[in-house]
Each structure stands twice: as structure tokens, then as C-alpha cells.
Amino acid sequence: MTPEKWFGVVSLFPDMFAPFTQQGVIGRAVKSGKLSVDTFNPRDFTHDRHRTVDDRPYGGGPGMLMMVKPLTDAIHAAKSIGGENSKVIYLSPQGKPLDQAGVQRLANIDRTILICGRYEGIDERVIERHVDEEVSIGDYVLSGGELPAMVLMDAVARLVPGVLGHKASAVEDSFTDGLLDCPHYTRPEVLDGQKVPEVLLSGDHEKIRQWRLMQSLVRTKQRRPDLLNHLALTEEQQRLLDQYQALLRQ
Numbered sequence: 001m002t003p004e005k006w007f008g009v010v011s012l013f014p015d016m017f018a019p020f021t022q023q024g025v026i027g028r029a030v031k032s033g034k035l036s037v038d039t040f041n042p043r044d045f046t047h048d049r050h051r052t053v054d055d056r057p058y059g060g061g062p063g064m065l066m067m068v069k070p071l072t073d074a075i076h077a078a079k080s081i082g083g084e085n086s087k088v089i090y091l092s093p094q095g096k097p098l099d100q101a102g103v104q105r106l107a108n109i110d111r112t113i114l115i116c117g118r119y120e121g122i123d124e125r126v127i128e129r130h131v132d133e134e135v136s137i138g139d140y141v142l143s144g145g146e147l148p149a150m151v152l153m154d155a156v157a158r159l160v161p162g163v164l165g166h167k168a169s170a171v172e173d174s175f176t177d178g179l180l181d182c183p184h185y186t187r188p189e190v191l192d193g194q195k196v197p198e199v200l201l202s203g204d205h206e207k208i209r210q211w212r213l214m215q216s217l218v219r220t221k222q223r224r225p226d227l228l229n230h231l232a233l234t235e236e237q238q239r240l241l242d243q244y245q246a247l248l249r250q
């Protein structure tokens with residue numbers, strides 16, 4: 001069965017992806033055929049005795065880059081499996097910051113190749129020739145692009161129909177409507193003297209829905225006001241936020 005979504009990962013450390021593709025939500029998605037992850041190791045495309053995969057930067061300076069030929073051979077091998085139209089993404093600090101909108105956009109692409117940088121990165125000409133998008137998971141420099149690749153695949157896989165199953169839904173996740181998620185509670189009803197908010201025990205689903213929305217709005221305003229600046233609040237959201245702010249002024 002053709003998987004709904006295929007990722008081809010170009011990485012010098014393919015073994016890092018085994019636990020990721022065998023456990024949890026992603027493991028179930030792979031087992032059910034909704035997701036498929038193939039790895040392509042540039043080291044498998046070396047021909048010298050030392051299986052060299054790094055190379056010195058022109059112009060000198062510290063650090064190494066990924067050697068071009070093994071890398072581009074691995075990219076071609078990935079394209080031979082995913083197809084020439086596969087979307088090629090390079091994970092790097094220079095990339096566009098990954099957010100939920102970007103995740104949702106990537107969730108609509110069936111064949112994606114992820115290039116995981118190592119060392120100081122890759123030759124700019126490889127980016128120009130093969131990379132469709134550079135994506136960053138945050139403003140910090142990691143030792144490899146493998147963890148960013150797993151972050152991206154996990155966030156995208158959660159949006160693949162059927163991956164989360166009926167018990168959990170990406171719909172109520174943070175950022176799905178652009179807001180942070182509301183607080184959650186489970187047993188016991190009293191934990192270290194702290195009770196679960198009464199409304200959650202009321203069984204009144206409309207009241208619970210409004211309470212949760214209010215909590216999301218307040219949490220977003222308090223913790224990430226920047227997110228609110230980019231949102232067109234619905235009439236209900238604005239009313240609830242106004243109610244909260246009126247309460248604060250009392």
C-alpha cells in the first residue's frame with residue numbers, strides 16, 4: 001500500500017531515526033502504513049578507503065562542511081525513491097522558522113526529502129541546486145539536523161488523518177487556532193489540596209468549551225501576546241477576552 005506520506009531523510013546518522021519510527025504516535029503511523037520514512041546515508045555513497053563525508057571550506061576557517069559528492073548522490077537516491085517532484089527541505093539555522101502554519105502546509109505534501117546538516121553545514125551550491133526550502137526549528141545551533149528533522153516529521157505526522165486516532169485530536173492542540181492550549185486536568189479531583197476547576201466537573205459541555213476558550217485566550221495574552229497580534233479574533237473570542245480584562249479591572 002502506498003503510504004499517505006513519505007519522508008526521505010538524508011543523514012550521516014540514520015540509526016538516530018530507528019527509535020523515532022518504531023515508538024509512539026510515529027511508530028503506529030509507520031506500522032499502519034500512513035507514514036513511511038526512508039534514510040539515505042551519504043557515507044554509503046563514498047568510494048575512498050576512509051569513506052570520507054566531510055570536506056574543508058574554501059577560504060579556510062574553523063570546521064568542515066559535508067562533502068558534496070556523497071551528499072548529492074544521497075539526494076539523488078532519495079529522489080529516485082520519492083520522485084523528482086519530492087519537496088526538498090534543508091534543516092538549518094538560516095531557515096524559515098517552523099510554525100504550525102508551516103507544519104500544516106507541509107502536511108499537504110506527500111513526498112518530502114529532509115537534508116540533515118552536520119559539521120558547519122553544506123555547500124551553498126547544493127542548496128541552490130537541490131533545496132526547495134530551508135527550515136529552522138529555532139534560533140540556536142545544533143550539532144546536526146537530525147533532531148530538527150524529527151521535530152518536523154512529528155509535527156507533520158500528527159496532522160495526517162488517522163494518525164492521532166479517536167482519543168486525541170490535533171484540532172484542540174495549541175496553535176491549531178493560533179492560540180496556546182488551555183490547562184488540562186485529570187484524576188485525582190484534589191491533588192496536594194488543589195481542586196480541579198468546578199466547571200470541568202459540571203458536565204455542561206458548552207460552559208466547558210467557553211471556559212477552555214477563555215483560558216486559551218488569557219494564556220496566549222499573558223505568555224505570547226505576539227501571537228494575538230497576528231490573529232483576527234472571532235466575535236466570541238474578543239467578547240471572552242474583554243470579559244476577562246473587565247474582571248481584572250474590578
Ligand SMILES: Nc1nonc1C(=O)N[C@H]1C[C@@H]1c1ccc(S(N)(=O)=O)cc1
Binds near residue numbers: 094118140141145
Ligand atoms: N536550529 C536548527 N534548525 O534546523 N536545523 C538547525 C541546526 O542547528 N542544524 C545544525 C546542524 C546544522 C547546521 C546547519 C547549518 C549551520 S550554519 N553554518 O548555516 O550556521 C550550522 C549548523
